[in-house]
Amino acid sequence: MTASGSVVASVRTFAANIVNGLVVVTHSSFALLGLAVAFVAIALTARPDLRHSGEEQLRGWLQSRQPVNTKTAQAAEVATQPVSAPATPRPAAATPRPIAINPQQLPREQAAVAYWLSKKYRVAPEPVAALVTEAYELGRSAKLDPTLILAIVAIESSFNPFAQSSVGAQGLMQVMTRVHTDKYEDVGGHLAAFNPLTNLRVGVQVLQECISRAGSLEGGLRYYVGAANLPHDGGYAAKVLAEHFRLRQVAGGRAASPAPAPAKPVLSTKAPADAAPATPSAALPPTADKVAMLAGA
Template sequence: MTASAKVAAGARSLGGTLAHGIVAMAHNSLALVGLLVAFCALTLFSRADLRNAGEDYLRTWLQARQESAIDAGDAAADSTGGTDTNIIAAVDRATATNPQQLPKNQAAVAYWLAKKYRVAPEPLAVLVSEAFQVGKETKLDPTLILAIMAVESSFNPFAQSSVGAQGLMQVMTKIHTDKYEHFGGHFAAFDPVTNLRVGVKVLQECIQRAGSLEGGLKYYVGAANLPDDGGYAAKVLAEHFRIKQVANGRSNPAEPPAKPSLSAKASVPATTMPAVQNKASEPAAPADGATATVALVDKSGAAVAQPAKTESTTVSMGS
């Protein structure tokens, strides 16, 4: 055998020996690891205190990693102006939708109201959709609900009157606080959809109490025990007439037919009629020194009469 052949044979023998040793070491290492895992498992199973300590350590470590990730996200938000999560939350909070996604008649109403009252059509689309849904639930014409919002607040969800009527439907929040409890409290009065639903509930109660729609509107505006409502019901019904035409497909609604005022007295000249302010809720002042009976009325229809001196009486009723 030549020298080169002997070297090759020795190298192969050495290689085989090393490989065999590595395999043996690997088998022994795996066996050792297995024995170690089994031992740890048996120890933890038998020692509840060690097991609990290990769980606490692992939980603390995971929480620390999570907090680090949140801090890193906040730092990125500060540098970029916000995170995707914040953006999604803001969109979810917005009371707006695409009017083109509504049924054709509702979309027409949304666009018409948006143009007339100079309000964006996207939030109006939500209100129109909600009015139709609530109207279906309560058996009220949705265009009537929209007409009341138009007359009361011109679709300003943050409107407030001098006597505390708030929101789209100008609900007396302090009087109807109980109706907002289901929605999380009285601050929900400034949520457009919540105010709409509470306002409709108040309107239902007013109509039921009065026995008619026009009478219910008189209760709603706070003129239940006044001679007339200053034209409030007529104004609401006129806007209802227009919106209903738009919902029925007419882009340029006609004006409603004029109706003579039932409260007007032909024998009394127009110049002598009492001035009506704040939607007929504030009675005219009598002559100096005279005593007036001032009607205290809220939108729930409750009314109390009390005598008051003209010079010390300043009463403004609900809307």
């Protein structure tokens, strides 16, 4: 055998001895562990008090560890969650206004206007008081005289919230609902035209647009009634301004000038049965109405 062969043989023998030693030690360790387990089992069987004591200590250790683990897990879960922006609070819904108010609760000027309109147009003072209050608030925001708004209501519908013309003008201010559908989208749709307060608000928007388009109050009234492109408006603007003047007198604490019983204008929804017919020279053509606004007014 050569020298190199002797070395290889020696290494193999040494490795085999190490492996055999590890096997023996491992077997011995398992044997010792088995003996220890057997000894503990025998001791616990022989001494129940030791078993109970050990169980109590183990249970206490597990319970003391559980909250820590739970809190750690919760903290880890919160830490891993994406940070979201705080929710934007929704604006509170606007409180609907009452459609009737005791006129005695109004300021003196508004109460005087409400009672005067109630008596002249033979309508209950409570809903008129609500309309007067709304007209004054709309007038402040739209920079319009509130008595002008009420004068248009008087001439257009005589404070009948369910009035409707043959061409589709509806409600207190006889708004052409099918023309101004966009203004009713956020207030419940076209049927809201018969809600008196809603119709009043939409009518004021239309009136603002008409006055801005015409550049004057009289011209705006002609646009409003649909007579901007016609030779005359059938006396509509004059009737509105006359009623406006009387309401300003009432609001100022003065007795309104005498006026005939309310009669509907030529362009209004309905004319009283006892109203005198207009002469051909003062009346509009049969087709003239607010619908003229669609024909390039």
